[in-house]
Amino acid sequence: MKNGLLSFVVFLPSSKTLSYGWNLGSLLGMFFGLQLLSGVFLVFYYGTDLNFDSVQYVMYDVNLGWLMRILHFNGASFFFVCLYFHVFKGLFMMSYRLVLVWLIGVLMILLFMGIGFMGYVLIYSQMSYWAAVVITSLLTVVPLGEHLVYFVWGGFSVISLTVKFFFVLHFLLPWLGAVLVVAHLVFLHYTGSTSLLYCHGDYDKIMFFPYFWYKDLVGSLVFFLFIWFCFCCPFNLGDVEMFIEHNILASPVHIAPEWYFLFAYTILRAIPDKLLGVVFMMLSIVIFGILVFCKGVVMGKCNKWLVMMFIFSCICLTWLGVNPPEVPYLLLSQVFTSFFFFFFFFFLVFFFYFCVWSF
16 A cells, blocks of 8 residues: 555656646646535535525634635635636647546536535525526426426525535535546556647656645745635625525626636527537537547647637636626627637547548
8 A cells, every 4th residue: 555655756767857837736636625624514514404604604603614715615616716727728738639637627627616506505695596497497407397397406406405405516526526526636647648749658757756846836825825815805806796694585797607617608598599509618628528539730839829719718708797788798699609619629629530531
């Protein structure tokens, strides 16, 4: 066991061309650990009967409860920042050639987005309540969806039982995420990582310790930026209506989720048909899995331009999600949704062309 652990974190052969972009994995692990730790402390004082009041109790009456809350709240945002940059780095380096590593990563994105949504509902504020109403209502598009919605709600609308349901899942699913993280690392260390040389063979290997230990420590300086942000701008990344208790008789003028869900939410509302909107919203993450079929295709500079266009589309979709669904934002949402999926369409076309040409 000891030798296995040493070979996993000390004597692991790693490419010497790994830049600081590869520190995003260790940063994700650090923020994930912080979320687990702060979440466990918050669980002790969170009550599912008086949800909004429970959050205020943690903030004002529990010793250092405010600290755990802002660490957990901002830790989620920093976690998703690192997660999205980690994905973008993988696209630049064509890491989808590592099939199992990539597929587990796609599964983790779906899982963590679900966990993030459930945590947002637990605040039970005006915006999170109506976001829960909107998102859970999307289940009606599946067969027997109406019964499924009533099961999730625990009644005929979003009530405290709904919050209790999400609270249990929000506590349990991160431990499943921890298992997937370990599997992700095991397969990554088995196959080797891609590098700036676009390879993962035994061409330029050095030991993981001490060089990459020191490099990860330098990357962890981001944690000090995170601490500064928590104390100086603790709620700048949240909506102002998260401080208002929910009102079931009056919905917000413009319902919008947290910033890290905005690109998917924009895709959802850009498509007039409800079923197609839900399908394309789910595809916005699941479709990353199709890239493993392109593992034999190396496109060089063409890939970099495509990824930069894809990142630009994601940024625009995120900005459009903040704005109300009206002209010209709705039309722009449809345009950039098309650009978003064009990235994957081009990959598939190029892949089939490559297969035919090779044959």
